[in-house]
Amino acid sequence: MSQATENLILTLPDGSAREVAVGTTPLEVAADIGPRLAKDAVGAEVEGKLVDLRQPLAEGGAFRLFTAKDAEAGIFIRHSAEHVMADAVKRLWPEVEIDVGRIDHSEKFQYDFRFPRAFTPEDLEQIEAKMGEILAEDSTFERIEVSREEAARIFAEMGETLKVERLKDIPEGESITIYRDGSFTDLCRGPHVQRSSQIGAVKLLEASGVYWKGDETNEMLQRIYGTAFAKKEELASYLEQVEQAKARDHRRLGVDLDLFSFNEHAPATPLFHPKGAEIYNTLVDYIRELQNRRGFEEVITPQILDVDLWHLSGHYDNYREAMFFSEVDEREFAVKPMNCPTHCLIYKTRLRSYRDLPVRYSDFGRLHRYERSGVTSGLTRVRSFAQDDAHVFCTEEQIEAEVLAMISTIMEIYDTFGFESIEIELSTRPAKSLGTAEMWAKAEEALKAALGNADIDYTIHPGEGAFYGPKVDFQVNDALGRQWQLGTVQLDYSMPERFELEYIGADGAEHQPVMIHRAMLGSLERFIGILIEHTGGAFPLWLAPVQAVVLPVSEKFLEYGETVREQLRDAGVRVQLDGRNEKLGYRIREAQLQKVPYMLVVGAREQEAGQVAVRLRTGEDRGAQTVAEFLPGLRELVESRSREL
RNA sequence: GCCGGCAUAGCUCAGAGGUAGAGCAGCGGUCUUGUAAACCGCAGGUCGUCGGUUCGAUUCCGACUGCCGGCUCCA
Numbered sequence: 255m256s257q258a259t260e261n262l263i264l265t266l267p268d269g270s271a272r273e274v275a276v277g278t279t280p281l282e283v284a285a286d287i288g289p290r291l292a293k294d295a296v297g298a299e300v301e302g303k304l305v306d307l308r309q310p311l312a313e314g315g316a317f318r319l320f321t322a323k324d325a326e327a328g329i330f331i332r333h334s335a336e337h338v339m340a341d342a343v344k345r346l347w348p349e350v351e352i353d354v355g356r357i358d359h360s361e362k363f364q365y366d367f368r369f370p371r372a373f374t375p376e377d378l379e380q381i382e383a384k385m386g387e388i389l390a391e392d393s394t395f396e397r398i399e400v401s402r403e404e405a406a407r408i409f410a411e412m413g414e415t416l417k418v419e420r421l422k423d424i425p426e427g428e429s430i431t432i433y434r435d436g437s438f439t440d441l442c443r444g445p446h447v448q449r450s451s452q453i454g455a456v457k458l459l460e461a462s463g464v465y466w467k468g469d470e471t472n473e474m475l476q477r478i479y480g481t482a483f484a485k486k487e488e489l490a491s492y493l494e495q496v497e498q499a500k501a502r503d504h505r506r507l508g509v510d511l512d513l514f515s516f517n518e519h520a521p522a523t524p525l526f527h528p529k530g531a532e533i534y535n536t537l538v539d540y541i542r543e544l545q546n547r548r549g550f551e552e553v554i555t556p557q558i559l560d561v562d563l564w565h566l567s568g569h570y571d572n573y574r575e576a577m578f579f580s581e582v583d584e585r586e587f588a589v590k591p592m593n594c595p596t597h598c599l600i601y602k603t604r605l606r607s608y609r610d611l612p613v614r615y616s617d618f619g620r621l622h623r624y625e626r627s628g629v630t631s632g633l634t635r636v637r638s639f640a641q642d643d644a645h646v647f648c649t650e651e652q653i654e655a656e657v658l659a660m661i662s663t664i665m666e667i668y669d670t671f672g673f674e675s676i677e678i679e680l681s682t683r684p685a686k687s688l689g690t691a692e693m694w695a696k697a698e699e700a701l702k703a704a705l706g707n708a709d710i711d712y713t714i715h716p717g718e719g720a721f722y723g724p725k726v727d728f729q730v731n732d733a734l735g736r737q738w739q740l741g742t743v744q745l746d747y748s749m750p751e752r753f754e755l756e757y758i759g760a761d762g763a764e765h766q767p768v769m770i771h772r773a774m775l776g777s778l779e780r781f782i783g784i785l786i787e788h789t790g791g792a793f794p795l796w797l798a799p800v801q802a803v804v805l806p807v808s809e810k811f812l813e814y815g816e817t818v819r820e821q822l823r824d825a826g827v828r829v830q831l832d833g834r835n836e837k838l839g840y841r842i843r844e845a846q847l848q849k850v851p852y853m854l855v856v857g858a859r860e861q862e863a864g865q866v867a868v869r870l871r872t873g874e875d876r877g878a879q880t881v882a883e884f885l886p887g888l889r890e891l892v893e894s895r896s897r898e899l
Numbered sequence: 900g901c902c903g904g905c906a907u908a909g910c911u912c913a914g915a916g917g918u919a920g921a922g923c924a925g926c927g928g929u930c931u932u933g934u935a936a937a938c939c940g941c942a943g944g945u946c947g948u949c950g951g952u953u954c955g956a957u958u959c960c961g962a963c964u965g966c967c968g969g970c971u972c973c974a
Contacts, residue, residue: 372903462969463902470971474902477969505967509910518947518965573974592974626900627965629972684974720974744974808931836932843935857933869934 262314281307284319294321296447297330306445308397322484329359334446335453335482336363341438342384353416366475373461373476382458393436395446405430417441455489456482504786505632511791522630523638529799536797538618541642550614555596561586567595568688572721576623589622597645598753606757612648633783640778646770657704664741664774670895673730681718681725688722689748697745698724722748732788744771792849796892801828803845807838807857814861821881851899870899
């Protein structure tokens with residue numbers, strides 16, 4: 255009981271150390287440094303954790319104070335703006351009940367309300383205006399620690415029944431704080447700014463209905479999203495950034511680059527135009543080449559199979575609501591949502607020896623899954639797609655080597671596309687699953703052993719596995735910093751059992767093989783969508799649907815342009831000739847917008863010397879060279895699947 | 900599936916209760932073009948679909964379809 259005498263050491267960014275008593279607040283530290291800092295501070299950080307200026311410090315360590323100039327201030331500002339918004343809503347509609355705000359304030363804030371109708375865009379304007387009034391009041395954010403009972407009483411008195419419910423979710427023993435600013439009181443762990451005037455610019459973004467606690471069976475609340483910054487200019491630049499991101503949107507680029515389209519007659523299923531199909535097929539060629547070198551054999555399997563098969567595989571029971579069905583000759587068929595059952599059928603066509611294993615089947619077959627209407631989006635979530643799918647049938651002893659080989663291939667592929675910082679996740683048995691506990695334990699252990707022995711870092715996602723087995727998923731970050739799940743390696747003891755798959759072991763007895771499901775790019779559609787946004791449509795040369803365009807300076811050089819095109823075409827280059835009656839600048843601009851890697855200008859000088867003037871889409875001018883000089887470099891880049899030009 | 904928004908020419912968008920306009924693209928001409936948009940002209944639309952209100956609807960109302968932003972879901 256000597257808390258009053260205990261001291262903490264705080265290390266400031268300049269390296270200096272300060273000794274303060276336990277229970278000192280960051281604000282007091284700021285005041286000690288200088289009155290100006292105390293006034294301007296919006297928040298603090300201890301050992302990398304953001305803390306409220308009024309929160310008594312319990313531990314020392316690396317210590318920082320933030321003012322509006324620091325990027326971190328945004329977290330405090332948006333979290334505080336969130337309360338101001340809730341205050342505004344309550345002032346406008348006193349009967350509204352509040353639920354909770356957002357956890358991640360790195361970009362946005364949000365608040366959920368129990369409100370009898372949806373908020374309209376006009377409501378948002380009104381709320382934003384009211385927020386302006388509240389900000390003008392420049393009220394102070396007050397932090398109060400209360401007991402659980404006190405908190406329950408306060409919110410019950412305020413009629414905030416959702417809040418009282420939420421209070422029950424706070425683990426016993428955790429301290430409970432409430433924040434007050436203006437006329438608003440909320441259960442909140444903070445941290446917040448000191449005064450509302452530190453919130454310089456606010457914008458409400460959109461409203462939407464959300465399920466309470468994210469559960470579809472719960473009532474729907476109304477959520478409002480917004481963002482806030484210390485300065486108006488920061489808000490403007492954020493909105494500008496959002497606007498610019500739209501230019502990279504694969505749905506936008508898909509139209510601009512003439513890659514694919516969608517049609518009302520086939521919702522959520524893309525129609526690939528020639529250029530999109532070129533990319534698609536080039537990707538398939540790449541994967542095919544890579545995996546065939548590693549012992550995979552490609553198979554082609556039916557699109558539509560008797561529903562009996564899907565009963566046998568377990569898909570019907572687990573996945574029926576996401577399948578397409580068709581009745582013909584009074585017989586029920588299902589369109590395949592996965593390839594694995596058909597691969598089991600091939601496996602079973604003859605007696606397998608342990609000497610045959612592993613059997614590795616790959617399949618680029620088209621799959622159909624009925625995705626609920628509200629969830630589809632561009633190429634990233636479609637109802638018809640193909641995967642770079644494969645299934646390996648092997649013995650238990652072979653699992654580790656197979657999984658490791660898959661992982662190394664997957665990493666090689668991601669490297670080709672320039673995806674970095676790949677995160678690996680191990681997902682374990684979900685609630686809805688096939689097979690016994692022992693099967694699952696064995697499968698999960700096998701994957702852990704493979705990952706562990708290869709010294710691969712991974713995180714465990716409990717209950718996120720496939721219904722037939724645990725899996726290792728690969729998350730990549732694209733150029734825009736977004737995370738996507740691409741590859742997956744899934745262990746399956748269940749399907750072999752259901753299909754009664756066997757092999758004859760060295761002991762002459764029958765054994766059951768293990769099945770490994772594998773995808774690397776995942777859905778090709780989705781991968782193309784991600785790649786479009788990752789590259790902004792400027793595909794690496796080997797994938798570019800048009801690799802070079804020949805541009806005669808005028809009609810007079812059209813004929814020479816044609817001979818150049820023929821030379822390149824014969825060499826296997828995807829080349830076009832733009833001999834339209836337009837100025838060179840016009841056609842350059844167009845090729846540039848189409849992100850064609852090479853523009854080959856031919857005029858009098860080039861014709862004379864049998865050359866082409868090489869311009870890159872980067873704007874670089876390579877000068878004049880003969881086709882014979884130009885080709886080898888291009889070929890080398892294509893063959894090595896380089897990202898360079 | 901749930902909440903909200905949107906739907907006008909190939910694309911981007913304007914418009915009003917009296918059956919529609921611009922820019923770009925397209926087509927025709929002039930120009931014969933040298934590294935990110937030459938000039939002139941022409942054509943192009945059942946205003947997503949169906950129903951209702953109205954003398955009259957593309958405009959107002961409703962349903963449906965599709966798309967967009969969220970929620971949930973994604974074996």
